[in-house]
Amino acid sequence: SRPYSSQPTSPPPPPPTAGAAKLTTRRLISLHGPEAPKFLQGIITNNLKADSRIGFYSAFLTAPGKVLNDVFVYPTLGSKWHAETHKSEDRGYLVEVDADDAAALFKHVKRHKLRAKLALRMLDEGELDVWNAWRDEEPWTAHSEGANEDGMISLIDRRAPGMGQRMLLPSSSSGSGVVGSTAALEGLEEAPLSAYTIRRYLRGVPEGQKEIPREETLPMNANIDLMNGIDFKKGCYIGQELTIWTHHTGVVRRRILPISLYDPATGPPEKLEYDSSSALLLPERDTEIRK
Secondary structure (H helix, E strand, O other): OOEEEOOOOOOOOOOEEEEEEEOOOOOOOEEEOOHHHHHHOOOOOOOOOOOOOOOEEEEEEOOOEEEEEEEEEEEEOOOOHHHHHOOOOOOOOEEEEEEEEEHHHHHHHHHHHHHOOEEEHHHHHHOOOOEEEOOOOOOOOOOOOEEEEEEEEEEEOOOOOOEEEEEEEEEHHOOOOEOOOOOOHHOOEEHHHHHHHHHHOOOOOOOOOOOOOOOOOOOOHHHHHHOOOOOOOOOOOOHHHHHHHHHHHHHOOOOOOOOOOOOOOOOOOOOOOOOOOOOOOOOOOOOOOOO
């Protein structure tokens, strides 16, 4: 039998049409040095252009092509944080990963570092916070790429339409009520993490290793290809062979999709919506499994 922990008596409210949420479920790993671009290019699924300052979504794979971690990669050169922390013009990157798996990814990256000329470290908790901001009435567009604008480290989340902008901010940016420490957050209300999670679910966007089990999931099963996380034209990287083979065969037997439950008497809804008044609460599984 499996013990279950108690859940709140009511679901969280629908997310606001505009807001900003601090993503406490994420951690950051820093890579900095003259060989950082070449090294990172060989172990991630997306194409890293050494001269680009635009961040992107990607993944680390095992040699057989299973997902280790889904990540965001932020170039830091040109940001205020890079200038104050590294004090050099060498390329630097911050890799954003699921907090519960950050130590495992750090160990994986360190194992492949060998003699590469770069410095590798895990950022302390609170050194930089990961934020997601959105304005449904004014969505960020393709030309607004968030390339360290005003010295801030940011990117546009291109996993699905309407996912908003991701930003790495000093922990002093957190607070309650209206967030206004940067121009990108000015006038936005601080929303709970649950608001960001619901927005992801409505768009069918999985995140982290609770939703993309480590070393069990092919990248296509988690839609990493559809979420702009794989470049099928780049050169060799760890896990490339099976990933390219699956892509060219076109056989993907499992995908993650958002679904809508409705009363057959009323007919199918015209769009996916979150209804907190009828949301289904599932018991949270305890980490302990009893036989």
